[in-house]
Amino acid sequence: MTAEIITIGDEILIGQIIDTNSAWIAKQLKNINISIGQITSVSDSKEAIRQTLQEAAGRADIIIVTGGLGPTKDDITKITAADYFGTHLMRDAKVLAHVEDFFKQRGLEMLEINLQQADILANSEVLFNDVGTAPGMFVRQDNKYYFFIPGVPFEMKFLVTNRILPILSTLDIGQSIWTQNIITAGIGESFLANTIADIEDALPDYIKLAYLPKYGSVRMRLTAIGQDASALRQETEQFANRIVDRVRSHVISTEDLTIEEVIIKEFAKRNLTLSTAESCTGGFLAAQLTAVPGCSQIFTGGTIPYSNKLKMQLLGVTEATLSSYGAVSEQTVIEMANGSKKNFETDYAIATSGIAGPDGGTSEKPVGTVWIAIAGKEKVITKKCQFTPNRQVNIELATAYAYNMLWNLFHTENNFSIE
Amino acid sequence: MTAEIITIGDEILIGQIIDTNSAWIAKQLKNINISIGQITSVSDSKEAIRQTLQEAAGRADIIIVTGGLGPTKDDITKITAADYFGTHLMRDAKVLAHVEDFFKQRGLEMLEINLQQADILANSEVLFNDVGTAPGMFVRQDNKYYFFIPGVPFEMKFLVTNRILPILSTLDIGQSIWTQNIITAGIGESFLANTIADIEDALPDYIKLAYLPKYGSVRMRLTAIGQDASALRQETEQFANRIVDRVRSHVISTEDLTIEEVIIKEFAKRNLTLSTAESCTGGFLAAQLTAVPGCSQIFTGGTIPYSNKLKMQLLGVTEATLSSYGAVSEQTVIEMANGSKKNFETDYAIATSGIAGPDGGTSEKPVGTVWIAIAGKEKVITKKCQFTPNRQVNIELATAYAYNMLWNLFHTENNFSIE
Helix, strand or coil: CEEEEEEECHHHHCCCCCCCHHHHHHHHHHHCCCEEEEEEEECCCHHHHHHHHHHHHHHCCEEEEECCCCCCCCCCHHHHHHHHHCCCEEECHHHHHHHHHHHHHCCCCCCHHHHHHHEEECCCEEECCCCCCCCEEEEEECCEEEEEECCCHHHHHHHHHHHHHHHHCCCCCCCEEEEEEEEEECCCHHHHHHHCHHHHHCCCCCEEEEEEEECCEEEEEEEEEECCHHHHHHHHHHHHHHHHHHCHHHEEECCCCCHHHHHHHHHHHCCCCEEEEECCCCCHHHHHHHCCCCHHHCEEEEEECCCHHHHHHHHCCCHHHHHHHCCCCHHHHHHHHHHHHHHCCCCEEEEEEECCCCCCCCCCCCCCEEEEEEECCCCEEEEEEECCCCHHHHHHHHHHHHHHHHHHHHHHHCCCCCC | CEEEEEEECHHHHCCCCCCCHHHHHHHHHHHCCCEEEEEEEECCCHHHHHHHHHHHHHHCCEEEEECCCCCCCCCCHHHHHHHHHCCCEEECHHHHHHHHHHHHHCCCCCCHHHHHHHEEECCCEEECCCCCCCCEEEEEECCEEEEEECCCHHHHHHHHHHHHHHHHHCCCCCCEEEEEEEEEECCCHHHHHHHCHHHHHCCCCCEEEEEEEECCEEEEEEEEEECCHHHHHHHHHHHHHHHHHHCHHHEEECCCCCHHHHHHHHHHHCCCCEEEEECCCCCHHHHHHHCCCCHHHCEEEEEECCCHHHHHHHHCCCHHHHHHHCCCCHHHHHHHHHHHHHHCCCCEEEEEEECCCCCCCCCCCCCCEEEEEEECCCCEEEEEEECCCCHHHHHHHHHHHHHHHHHHHHHHHCCCCCC
């Protein structure tokens, strides 16, 4: 059984918002062995929605549609779907009571367009939306399963988790999917591929190997699809073990983890703590860490000393260093990292300072110049990077490099090796 | 002329990565009046890629394909495209020299699979990739424009900016697009729609109005498509002005800005400064602000006092407050905001403290409980929020609420009104 996701909304097609819903839905479906064949984003146009529904139904068994269920006139998913199914809309009493209650509880006046939120496809089963006013709908037609849910992320997540997954879990999917990840650091994609070429050549048809390089780290993903779940798992693990044996010193994890998650896990095991001191990354670096549940086990806290004054006040960077070498310098990031480690009593500290751009560059320190320092248990390591003219890219690259450097220093100082 | 974007890669379909490329490309194309009809993500499978190319060419004039151009075996875009066009691959001498130079400069050994990076579609024109080893390709066939570029974001951005846009800019697009945004805060989507219903009804067919609600703020977007650029602009602006007149007190901007961008702009005009003190948002709140170029004009810096010790050390929260009320309390966030404002000498300060989850909740303070405080020029405002069980959603909601609260306090204290 395969599924497709359709996201509806001009805001995606003009680049005003990024579609984060689809990746989230895909992950949930993969967990119950349903693979996604295609993700399609189309505009708020009847013709486009109809055609996309038709094409998706020609390829997939399960079609999940998000967006276009709001109360305003640009939301045309319901009326278009009614047309597609040859049905009509009808007001649902239970949904209506919920919508009325929703407004009452918030002390808001109710408008005619809000009543319409209670209209559902006559051929559908309501997917009750506890956290919003737009109901989800489930239609089973011609052996296809259609789900319509709002695009607001937390409403979408509620409906997928509590309404759609329970329905899909009862289906006979007819296949198992097993994936195994191997995360490496400090080895390039081509070298990795070359080093394990014979193992890759020996893979059977039903096990695929993908390489996902990202800023100095490469994630290898083995995906096996077939009937026998336990055989798939066993076989995939055998291949994964062979790969790990071959490149052991570069492997940082065999779980589906980000480098931040690996760091939290390995630091926590050893009761190590971390603090951050971010100038050019502006909180992004800490946000990657604090996005992970349980980060408080290792993360004491951080500072974002944007001004020179705060670099001195919070981290003890000296005025002499700032005036002699400037805020974007090796000397400054060393003092930032050491100050963070000392003042906040942590085992490790990360410091960044750079010209994120797009303005502020000089011929000596052009936009994209970033200094990173990691203070460890015994020593401080530093790196000067020359990134891009793009601010967001520079922030993300600096963060990725910093976590790779932290990993390397941790790895050396703690004799880490994957089991 | 319409365009479609095709992204290739299993990693998108299993939800391992979020497709941020498409939104970025869509924005660039909109700037040169090319609208995107559809965005499609398909797997690394020959059949899927072929079919998707065919369908896209049936609908659009311009087809931009990203991904699957790397050196490893799972990258099959080139070979599949050769098949689709009925052509073959040939090694390009200039690209080969570039790839060799790329490896030499980095002191890396060159492998056979790296040489293959220099193979291009025989019917294509090379889009030279200065920042990576995978070249882009441009194919013109049957009056359609096909572009193939790598999916690595900074390489993709380089090739779109420096290679694709210059080619597309020479085409006769045959239409103009004009968009006008109106950003509001503190008024619900339905009420907004109701208040301006007569204006919306008066819109001609070629001007569409979309409502994009997001956490307490609603963005209205007028999009006009037609032949005469200046007439479109004039007419759209007239409607926008009528809407702004009608809901003036709720309008925070008529530019395509995020609330963080509006805050930076309006604070900078008045020489106001801001600092942040984030516990549960963990740097995410500051990262939204520091993502904006020029934020250093208003942002002095921030702290992420995850531990209670740092709340006291950095912000002067008292031990008595923490032990009597706990870290997640109105008293604590007030002391955090006041401490941040005082210690870092800023005009405004934001503080957050909460149970982001998924663990750590109690019956009294369940997961999703977040306290927010804003210290302003004259007073401190606070809010207790009860969000969701999801950590990332809670972090994002807390950030959005905090910026809305900051806006409201700024608005009141500075008699802000849109011109």
